[in-house]
Amino acid sequence: MKKIFIYSAVLLSLIASLSSCKKTIDKNYNNPELSTKPIISGFFTAMLNSDRVRPAYWNLRTFFFPQISVYAQTTTFDNVSTAYKHRDDYIGQYWSDFYYPSGNGSGPMAVYRAMQASYAALSKSDQADQLVYMEAAKIVLAERAAKMIDIWGDIPFTQAGSLETTSNIKNPVFDDSKTLYNSLISDLNEAATYFGGVKLAGNVQSAFNKADILNSGSVLKWQTYANSARLRLLMRISNVDEATAKAAVTTMLSNPTAYPLVDGANNGSYSPLSSDILLQPLTTTTNSTLSSALVEIDSYWAPDYKLNKVMLPSNDPRIRVMFDKYGQTVSGKFVPNKTYRAMPISYGSGQQDTAFFKYSIVDSATFINNIKMPGIVITASEVNFLKAEAYERWGLGDASAAYNTALKQSITFYYYLNSIGQGTEAAPTTTEIDAFLANSNINYTLAADQTHKLALIYTQKWLHFGFLQSDEAWAEYRRTKYPALTFPVETATDYQNPPTRLLYPTVETGYNTNYNTVKAKDTRTTKIFWDVN
Template sequence: MKKLIINISFVLVAATSLVSCKKAIEDKFYNPEKARDASLSGLFTAMLNNDRVAAKYWNVRTFLCQMPGVYAQTSYFPNANSVYQQSDGYSQNYWDDFYATGGNGSGSMAQYRSMETKFKTLSDTEKAAQATIMQAAKVVLIEQAAKMVDLWGDIPYSEAGSLETSSTIVNAKFDEQKALYTSFIADLATAGAYFKANPTNKDFAKADILLKGDVNLWARYANSLRLRLLMRISKVDEGTARTAVLDMLNNSAAFPLIDGGNNPSYNPGVSDVLLQPLTNSTSDLSAAFMEGSWYATDYMLNTVMLPANDPRIPVIYDKYGRTVNGKFVPNAGYKAMPVTMTGSDQETKFADYSVLDSATFLYNQKLPGIVITASEVNLLKAEAYERWGSSASAQTAYGNALRQSVTFYHYLNSLNQGGGYVNVPVPAAADIDAWVNTSSASYTGTSANKLANIYTQKWVHLGVLQSTEAWSEYRRTGFPVLTFPSDGKLSGFDTPPTRLIYPGKEKILNAANYQAVQAKDTRKTKIFWQP
């Protein structure tokens, strides 16, 4: 009954929010409606207003915490027999939200194709004025398309969106995943150079609800996304990745990054790429998490964070507890339910274990959608330096990344003002230094040990809100070394997959093109960048 009430309430709130949020965009930005005669600016705003990027119920509840969060153990999951089985309905929703508007995403592909069509009708003078918006839209499309590749492998891309470009429906071929990544990396290099060399303009600034028309940040965003994709292919195409990455890192003036200026006390709200909620948004993630995924995860808390006395623990988790004689009694310390705990024990003993912090995650109406952060970028830099350059430079980047992660999570917590929530005080510098320099998280040991720490700390930092990226990095690096209970699981689903199966409707409606990739369509087929 409790879940039913929550769900009904959510539907009512969502219906109201959709109307009010739409009006807020129209008042402040260009018309985002998907229409043939819509302005480029309006289409771009609509493209950015993506509930698959924003911190929204449907994406967190039905996708992140159902699939990638389970497969990467960044989200708690019940020890049920079908826990590793992909939800075809929810993965179909995610797939559709990339290609078409009207769902829970912005329809990135459809919006971009509409922008291309509109752009072709402009005069040369108008095209020159609108080129900045088109470059930014390409970066946004690539970020979302790369996630699609990371989840499924080959995807329709080059021929997708025919309805927007030619008013006809043409079933699109599946483009080969490695070729797509190659094109993404090249296009991001072009975009980064463009934003470095060109000024902003009023149309772009008004349309840009992500970075407010700041071309410096767009250059950093394009370069940082390129760095992410290059490092992702680095285990299978090390030569290409190494050359391009070292060129970027050795020429920071030409390739600025989202690295917070390498300042541990940076301002995430200014430096990171975050999709802030609309000013009149009143939604939060309480229902998304409390319907089963708000408990602390075993390996992250028990194995990684607690032994290191990680200063992020109080801002990511709450001790939780029980009500005794009408009074809430918190647990003595932090601990997560063991991943091997039976389903029946999970249902009866959950109050003895920690949960996600309510102020940071559950009831935070100001929680942004996270695209890329300084901590992730510095961990990418640390990996590159450790593998191909100076271990001392790697240690510096690693230390910056850990300190910035503390800053980042306290920033998220600080956004929740009022409502009776007390913000967690920022830890003393000495406590953070002890964690970075002398704990199990410290940058010591062999190069292999150092890389393992880089990979593990990136997984922790990405966490539940970036579970898709966490799952990709886990599959790429093999870290952390996780245990997945297999006893009692459904036959054929006793372990997590290495990719998602194509959604059912795509197999039927695009059957001819699906035949070309059908042999790859197994849950254990590797994405091309997996070693």
Template sequence: MTKQVKYIFSLMLLFAVAISSCGKKLAELYNDPDQTVQPSIEKFFTEILNNNRVRPSYWNVRTFIAMHTGIYTQSLGYLNYTTAYQQNAGYTQDRWNDFYRPSNSIDGGDGGIMAHYRLIESLYESMQDAGQKANAAVFYMAAKIVMYDQASQIVDMWGDIPFSEAGYVNTTGSVSPPGFDNAASIYDAMLDGLKNAALYFSSAQVSPATQNLFNKQDILLNGQFDKWQRYANAIRLRLLMRISFVNEAKAKTEVLNMINNPSLYPLVDGAMNYAPSQTDILLQPLTNYIDDLHNALTEVFNYMAPDYMLNTVMNPSNDPRIPVLFDKYGRTDGDRFIRNIGYQAMPANDNAENQQVNLGRYAILDSATFLFNTKLPGIVITAAEVNFLKAEAWERWGGGDARAAYETAIRQSIAFYYYLNSLNTVTRMPLPPPAEADIASFLQSMPIEYTGTTNEKLSKIWIQKWLHFGFLQSVQGWAEYRRTKQPVLQFYPSTLPGYETPPSRLVYPASETSYNTNYASVRNKDVRTGKIFWDVK
């Protein structure tokens, strides 16, 4: 049995079981109008949230970030093998599957966002009782926000994708392959959907029983409607800025309306009092999780400090994030460990053999913050990113204090990485955050200070946002790097024909090229040098 057939069968079975078992109990469960929503909906909702492509899991970091987006953004160090820029077909197929397919023990999936979303959508739309449907709406709208967030990442990596027809095999029983939607049209649908979802959470009311259940099943935001509204608005802001060079008129109008009306469009910006654990949208590890990233990052030598980030961006300004991002490291000479004197990254312009010989002479990722930290959360969106977006918008279009937003974002980024460091109390005691005087001095240093022409200021915003994303958010970093063309990175040329430099998009996986008859409609676009619709700068 092929994987595709197993996939289709498992989806049909999943839906059949859900509808059959839930349908038998529906009447008895909802004779009381204050009873909670249809039980499958909340379970599928939690499945959507429980996503190891959001969390920094071993598999995601080892097979996708370390081999693809971490390299394309130079947010990780890497060895300049000839295959460094060649997409791994199996691992990118896994990434694609984990958006579309429900997880199963056979293939080791992690998510199935679209499949679970369609189940929630179908169950919600089939409800006849108005009270039940009103209560179920909170799960449906929250699931919609998460689906749009994750779908936007698939679009940003591949371009046109199956969307409007995707995931319906479990509700219709049809095995017809879904068509590919135009990427720009998907963005339009997501922007409208996020706006409606944020509006819903601004005034949503549910029964006490439903609220309690939502609190329990919501492993992301603990049932807080205000944070769901902020989440939807923040993702919408991200997507609007992403299209701002291809549809500037729309982006300018919508963005300025949002960021200049915070009472109507609250954001994840830490405007009143920033605390990473409370302000940012973070998916915490499960309570029984005991793994860390040292294997994921050391197995392919991606634990090296990235050259441009440390040597060019951070060292000249004595960036206060350096001690929690990197370790000086060292080398062994006989029975002595010789610690490196300062924080220096290995130059990226050397061949793999020389790099590997000299690993011990250069800085690596910090062991406490990254390599042995079992408490690292999945990063959905942070206040720092939102304030960098606000700074860009105000710098380009006016209407607000771009400098204040930029400096706030950097302050929040510093606090965020010291927060990640503080989560690990086993490897070593957490480092104390820098003093206010040190941060103020850093913000006034020549490479960082918000001065110069508009283009120079925008470059500073974009480079600092790229630094903030790091490897943990390298999917976002890759999208913004392609959109803004900042920072200006130099890549060691590979000698492998056709793979001399990193791609500007991922090519479609075999599940689409071999089995989806609609692939013909996108075949001509399916090249690694193609560009996503917003990549026009």
């Protein structure tokens, strides 16, 4: 892929950049008179249409699987000396895809700045009609900017995109990560408040329905998305600023009517399609992007800790839709392995290459060949795990009930993915699920103390994220230090262990003179501000 050397003050021409969007986007991007002048609803649709959110080949193959997923141990990896060394070009492409609408991302920062400029030029009455797009875009930008902070720490934000908003080009400063995180939390609260009270006119609602490829114009889903993303960020800062997090979370969880969440109505047998925030594929294809991404760098083997240490001991009903026993061909006949088991993470690269067929791989229907796999933004299971943590730490509710609901919803979610991938696995019975919840390895009420109860919550949330949400899994692993993963110590100089953050890519450091203000912190061992355990 062609490397584009740019710095984050300069925005590419949006009309030219967005011309590569799919025809579905093109129809929404220009106004009904087929003018070439972009409209805010079109910018909004383009902002949502991101292959950094969907499980697209390039994002998984170049960013998640060789780096983020390795550090979170959500996939397997070749156990070679450079296993923990990142690729600057791949990192730079992910970074650029946040700031610019080209390549594989939708450039949410650039698009949002263009929306701001277009919105400011409207009349007051037109602004009232277009405000719904600005508030929804604010949620998307906040959620994705938080991911950037979780990966790098300080990032250019408040001054990024100056060309669009001020007609001046300047090197943007790196915003302090903690201050910016708190600002994003505030933005999410403002947007949730807006969606909690807005009543859209018929013509505005109709246009919003068409432009909104994420939530189909549902005002309620945008409110739950904002509240749930805010809950995620509040819990992430809860170890470094517990007072702020506790106060805000207490307010939210004590009034579910005013603060609805993506929680599936706390029903274990919920509908992921109607409740979760999922970015569906826009086009029909016969080829799975997951297949090549998983297989090309041996990311399809079952992870050791996940299967051997967590799922098998508890007889987890998700095993049969997450993994395949695999096997080998003997005398022209495929002979499956007798049991599920993962290859030990201690195996070196040579041993991996000769023994992998003896061990399980990820399921083909659920993952490898699933052409309908959506991009996962936030799910009910994650939200209930967040609630369980808050209930346990601060005595706000029934932590055991929230934990069990989250587990049931995770089961429902993965069987849903299997079903849309044309899988034929029958859903587990109530008896099987009850036996799973009663298993001593995951039973909440049998946990010895609060430390062990929180460990159950953190580990099961990490398991639920899996490789499709490796960024969230890595962030939560660094925050909580669970699960208790072990990593092989590699031999490459300066890369013996996984990092605690990514280094800034040269597409930014080579052009933004303000990099000098953060250069001292730009190390693999610098911790993100919320990483204090």
